[in-house]
Amino acid sequence: MTSAPAIASPRRRTPRVPLSSTQRAAQRRRAAIGWLFIAPFGVVFLLFLVAPLAYALGLSLFTKGLATGTEFAWFANYIQAFTDPSFLRGVGFVVTFSLVLIPIQMALSLGVALVLDALTSRFARFSRLVIFLPYAIPAVIGAIMWGFLYSPTFGPLGQLFGLIGQQAPFLLDADHVFGGLINVVTWQWAGYYMIIIYAALQGIDPSIYEAARIDGASSWQVALRIKVPLVSNALLLILVFALIGTLQFFTEPAVLRPISNGGITPDFTPNLYAYTTAFSYAQFNYASAISFALGIVVFICVYIFLFATRKRGSFLS
């Protein structure tokens, strides 16, 4: 999963006034300087994003078989991807997973942020840090830890069920892996989202709710009617990044796969499928096509989402 940044919608700028020719020259010069500021990033962007992507795009247009050579194949790999049951199943999984995970995660982080915003006790400050803590733990290490905790033989769950003489469910096998992963991801990321929402809440001018208080609104009403709408921009952007991250779900299933008793297959998520196809089966061409196909899916999902919330382009200034 990728991390989401903090949020904002930049302020609108003042309308332009017609300029004189010297002003125009000065502006051209300043434009050049603007490019100069952006140049280092531009170079990095071109070298480590555009170039690899262009290369991968090129790769994805060829096919290479073990028994044949490399052939130019136009979009054959894409046609194959969008008819490949492994890929489609993976897409189906991440979409379903997003639909379940994101509401849970959002509700939890928004709830905690609202509670924390209303409390000032030392315990509240402590909780804030603890809930945020998993963000500082590498996803690999989080996954290794949960792998131990899920163990039916020596994990706490196994011992708990052992007390009542039952066999504990293994939260990574085919029947439970969905819930098992929801738990890992929620644990890892909810705190981060919470902190962003919390920071946004803290940024609200308290005098805004004074009026509502005086009108006799309860804290619940203040929270739902005033606070939540005021941080809706933050929420929206978190949602978009959570959506993108979840559709590209990769690290946790990849780390937990070897101990999942087959619950996590190599084509479990599209990203994992692309990775396996490339690095285990050496099908770099087809793997690139899968990655791009996933990119298309992500783009469509995000667009649908933004369309549904009518916030298209709100975070492009």
Next chain:
Amino acid sequence: MKKKAIIAAVSAIAIALSLAACGGGSGGGSSVAKNCTNKIVVKSAPVVTVWAWYPNMAKVVDNFNNGHKDVQVCWTNVGQGGDEYNKFQTAVAAGKGAPDVVMLEADHLANYQIQGALVDISKYGGNSVKKNFSEGAWKDVSVGSAVYAAPIDGGPMAMIYRKDIFAKYGITPPTTWAEYQQDAQKVKDAGGPLFGDLGANTPAVMMALQIQKGAMPFTYDPTKPKNVGVSLDDSASKDVLDYWGGLVKDKLVGVQDQFTADYISGVVGGKYATYISAAWAPGYLSGAGVGQGTDKGQFASAPLPQWDASNPVSVNWGGSAFAVTTQATDKKLSTEVATGLYADNASLEDGWKNQVIFPLNQGVLKSDAFVNAEVAFFGGQTVNKDIYIPAENAYKGFTYSPFQVYYYAQLQAELAKVNAGSETGSEAAAAVQKSVETYAKKQGFTVS
């Protein structure tokens, strides 16, 4: 405040740099030996890089380097099995980044040979060690006159079992799979532990067991690299999968993935009465902590159960060889390493005494010490003489496909479904056949 922050930042950078600098180690300009896990004894000699995961590799490499003035080995463990193959496969595809010499299991040779990743070492004097191996062992690493690796160890299969559990439930080692099932039922009815385990992540075991019943998964001749025969859903393959599917369904065997902490702790705790495995397994088990506590001396080995006791078939799981990669800078020196590493007496002895390898070197296989060794893990049982050497001698060799990694992944996925109860063994066999056949055609093979 500001000053403090700067001091903190500077010292953090300094610490990071100095820590990372320790890792710099030997080597220098040469692109080959940057960071070896081992020490280079003869600093002036050229270096050959090696990837391998034998548990006693550190000693093996030291033995080699101490005994060679003309060449030194720089060894890295990039992971066991699949982890190493992923790295190697990536390096092959990229055309850069592979070591000079790589450890490969016999079933993966064709996979890389077809990609032109392996050197025919017979051109560089590799045949000089041919005399040390049986004809069968040498055949496994060669195609016609071309030789693609130097064999080190084999994996004749047998059944490891718990003496305490067998004694408690009054059973003797089953000699047929029918008896295996009956005994499993008997132990279960008496409230005993699971009889065995069908880990989905060891598809190579399933393949071996299918071959034992007469299956011929692949026909492939690397001299005709465009043709491959795929037969994964014949009656023998289906029968074996159905047999194990039945054991799982009746809860006679577990469904735990192997090579995991859960499995090991299960073995230690007596959760499984038997472990269908190969000659190298005891070393892996004992290194992971098995046979050291209350389970000490409780293990024994018996021949693998048969489908037809009057007509026994011997099969193999694992066993590796050293191959020279086409990316090797000096192929002659690399061949010297591939054929000389883990070939000296001290290394081989360390390997077999700790049971991390079942050596294929005839000098060891025929030596008194090896044949009559009383193995501590098995409470002094002479397993080499009684079980593993006969099994190895009766092993006739398998034919592997040039897309073995893909096949194993498909078989693993279907085994997981069988274990989850969502598919029967026959259905699994049919599904594997379908996906592997499709894949082979997609790769441009003529599939028969």
Next chain:
Amino acid sequence: MTTLSTPAVTPMRRRRTNRNIVPHLFLGVLVVYFLIPLWWMIINSSKDAAGLFGGTGAMWFAKDINFLGNLQDLFTYNGGIYLHWLGNSALYAIVGGVGSTAIAVLAGYGFAKFRFRGRNLSFALLLGSVMVPLTALVIPTFILFANLHLTDTIWAVILPSLLNPFGVYLMRVYAGDAVPDELLDAARVDGAGEFRTFAQVALPLMRPAVVTVLLLSMVATWNNYFLPLAMLSDNGLFPVTVGLGLWQSLASANNGGGHSLWSLIVIGSLVSIIPLIIAFLSLQKYWQGGLSIGSLK
């Protein structure tokens, strides 16, 4: 904050404390949940393999507490390779973090304070790049780096981590809000060049955002797993995440050469998260402020 600002009368305050029990309970439950894995890790880092897998209870200490022994084992195993891994992680995080932050600050300022043709298009491209799947980049980057003989070097990890579109986005938003155009114009009128204006006027104003972006990008590099996994095969260059991953894969197959790696994995995980936790705790003031960057309006 807000509760304190309401005028407090005694009966009302009592009612409020009562009402606060429920939210505190809610938080308490969550704290327990979020601490479970950490608790497990702390407890189990004191155990040897037998204690780890033995039945004494996963959430409490085994009979003998072997914390120091494990710690010593961790730092001496395989010639102290764990320490190298920690050092590598720190090196990658610091160089990658500082580099990417510097680049992001410049670019963010450029986007926020200069108007030029193609600005919006470039910025949209930048934001769109977030949607690129990880594997789509790792695969071709690996091949490109291999051709440049950069795989298996520290640059294979550091260079790609310089790319930080989020950072640019944050810096742009923050610079747009926190650096008034009038101040820049005043500096220019005084004859300061564009770069001096940036360094002396804008940069100090952007400091909270710089710290936040620095911290976030350092965490991202420290936590990175699949890029170094694909790029490096020399385990002397591994960051600690990949190193622990390697141990994890070797542990169950006795590839420690008779040395059980399980205890090392647990205590190694614990030790590896300490630096980041310290960084977050000590810089709390900065990043919590930084995260609220322009999150309203």
